[in-house]
Amino acid sequence: QKEVEQNSGPLSVPEGAIASLNCTYSDRGSQSFFWYRQYSGKSPELIMSIYSNGDKEDGRFTAQLNKASQYVSLLIRDSQPSDSATYLCAVTGNDMRFGAGTRLTVKP
């Protein structure tokens, strides 16, 4: 079992729709959770961080954390073609572990 698991996709949504990205992790001692966006050939850039159970909203992005289920998600509302990228889930315990990423395509 991988430490951080994500559906590789590709996930395709029409412009204006809600994109839902999911991530599960194996280490119950994990403390902090991050979503990064990575465009092809570029380095990851932070989208959201979340540290406690529940929802956290920032503009069109909402991160959701459920530590009991070891599950973290990212919702992107009103998806735009510029949101097309790979989304990486990252979890910190003793170090930071990344999932393989979910590739999102937003079609005009």
Place this chain on the structure above:
Amino acid sequence: DTGVSQDPRHKITKRGQNVTFRCDPISEHNRLYWYRQTLGQGPEFLTYFQNEAQLEKSRLLSDRFSAERPKGSFSTLEIQRTEQGDSAMYLCASSLSFGADTQYFGPGTRLTVL
């Protein structure tokens, strides 16, 4: 631009050669991390520093890899006797402190071993 810089951005080398990469973190950040990323995978943790001290190194990391952070400022990652399997993007990130603090990534160094 996050403020983390890496040099060079691209490196092509022949198998068996040594290569060295440099990372300059955001100036007030005392934690510095190195990752390796191959196509279709997320970044893989290699090592990290708290100031000049190397606190953790991945168990999967070959002895051919070594990293330093003299004086707690910039860091270098050296790969000795490169192999074709070392071809990857090498990413550096920095943060104020570990755990809750966000890691900011540099642009990466893409290594190609022929």
